[in-house]
Amino acid sequence: MKKLINQILKFGVVGGIAFIIDYSVLFICTEFFGIYYLISSLISFSVSTVFNYIASIKWVFDVNQKKSQKKNFILFIVFSVIGLGLNQLIMWFGVDTLHIYYMLVKIGATAIVMVFNFITRKMFLE
Known part of the structure; x- marks a missing residue:
């Protein structure tokens, strides 16, 4: 149970940083570059997902090394x-x-997707 709580806390830190990246890139793309908000959202989500992947693999989850890294990715x-x-x-x-x-x-979108991400990554990466 302690391990799960520790993972949730780490996931929260990584998620918080990813949210700041996502939110900032969304705002910059939309407000400063005039990109349509759904395109900006796609860009910002993608950038934060790359960060989230690296941080999740390195710090949050005990990635199952028996599975190929290609399959995990x-x-x-x-x-x-x-x-x-x-x-x-x-x-x-x-x-x-x-x-x-x-x-x-x-x-709101970030909160919902964050729960989805934690559950699916926990189930399939470990």
């Missing part, structure tokens, strides 16, 4: 793409349907 990418789809769906629904400011919707 492919699983990570597959679940990240699903997470991206969830993120984009939530962003679109919140902004275009509910008319909520995109930066506020991003907070």
